[in-house]
Amino acid sequence: DQQVKQNSPSLSVQEGRISILNCDYTNSMFDYFLWYKKYPAEGPTFLISISSIKDKNEDGRFTVFLNKSAKHLSLHIVPSQPGDSAVYFCAASERRDDKIIFGKGTRLHILP
Amino acid sequence: EPEVTQTPSHQVTQMGQEVILRCVPISNHLYFYWYRQILGQKVEFLVSFYNNEISEKSEIFDDQFSVERPDGSNFTLKIRSTKLEDSAMYFCASSGQGQRRSNEQFFGPGTRLTVL
Numbered sequence: 319d320q321q322v323k324q325n326s327p328s329l330s331v332q333e334g335r336i337s338i339l340n341c342d343y344t345n346s347m348f349d350y351f352l353w354y355k356k357y358p359a360e361g362p363t364f365l366i367s368i369s370s371i372k373d374k375n376e377d378g379r380f381t382v383f384l385n386k387s388a389k390h391l392s393l394h395i396v397p398s399q400p401g402d403s404a405v406y407f408c409a410a411s412e413r414r415d416d417k418i419i420f421g422k423g424t425r426l427h428i429l430p
Numbered sequence: 431e432p433e434v435t436q437t438p439s440h441q442v443t444q445m446g447q448e449v450i451l452r453c454v455p456i457s458n459h460l461y462f463y464w465y466r467q468i469l470g471q472k473v474e475f476l477v478s479f480y481n482n483e484i485s486e487k488s489e490i491f492d493d494q495f496s497v498e499r500p501d502g503s504n505f506t507l508k509i510r511s512t513k514l515e516d517s518a519m520y521f522c523a524s525s526g527q528g529q530r531r532s533n534e535q536f537f538g539p540g541t542r543l544t545v546l
Contacts, residue, residue: 352534361434361521361537362473407473415461415526417475417486418535 321345324408324421332429337395339424341408344389348410351384352418353393356405362420365406366393395426403428432456434538436522442544443512451507451541453522461526462505463535464497466490466518473521479505480526512545519543 323342331337343351349370354362368375368382368391375382381394395402408421435454443449455462464476477487479497487495496508505524509516519542523535 354537359539361436361523361539364534364536367534415480417463417478417488418465419475420465420473422472 320421321348321419322408322410322421324424326424327422328425328427330427330429331398333400334397337393337398337402337426337428339393339395339406339408339426341391341393341421342389343391343408343410345410345412345419346389347412348419349413350411351382351391352409352411353380353382354407354409354420355402356407356423362407398426398428400428400430402426432536434522434524434536436520436538436541438541439539440542440544442546445514445545446511449509449512449543451509451520451522451543453505453507453538454503455505455522455524456536457503459524459526459536461485461524461535462497462499463523463525464507465521465523465537467521467540468515468518476507476520509543512543514545517543517545 352367353365356362366377366380366382368384384391405423405425407423409418411418437452462479467473477491478485494510498506519540521540522538525535
């Protein structure tokens with residue numbers, strides 16, 4: 319039962335361009351959505367989150383957009399930098415401090 | 431910057447043996463979690479712990495698993511009799527500071543458990 323889906327296992331983007339990572343969800347009870355970044359041999363690192371009452375949240379180069387009617391969210395990284403190469407997990411929870419449900423991840427490659 | 435730490439980084443054990451994975455959450459956090467990631471699969475929730483008791487557990491967290499906060503700093507996951515399918519990366523996480531609830535969980539670097 320995939321409540322959080324990331325349909326693109328990998329994505330390659332030229333350095334300096336915009337990276338767009340997509341995520342769909344099925345559970346309408348989700349109230350918080352998060353993006354985590356993961357390097358090999360490390361734990362997931364929190365990037366940015368958005369609550370269901372908003373449609374956009376921005377933090378520096380990272381912006382998350384939420385379309386509740388479509389049950390879709392996306393993470394925009396602009397401009398993309400070499401250090402952004404990692405696996406990005408879309409995740410969601412029903413309440414603050416609740417368990418997080420993760421997607422399978424998208425591996426982002428930033429090309430020089 | 432405060433961080434979640436986990437020991438050991440890699441644990442190799444024989445099937446049927448007991449293992450204890452250790453975590454030191456961020457000191458003023460109130461909510462503690464264990465997740466695991468089997469190779470090639472997604473990160474899965476195992477259990478959450480608040481106010482010295484389990485607040486939620488997944489169907490993966492059966493009678494072979496237990497958690498404990500034996501003192502004010504450590505948070506442990508015990509697997510009583512390991513199975514081959516328990517081989518995975520186990521992540522500890524913590525969140526929540528007093529009255530300010532947070533949806534940001536801080537993850538440790540993980541313990542790679544290999545069951546032979």
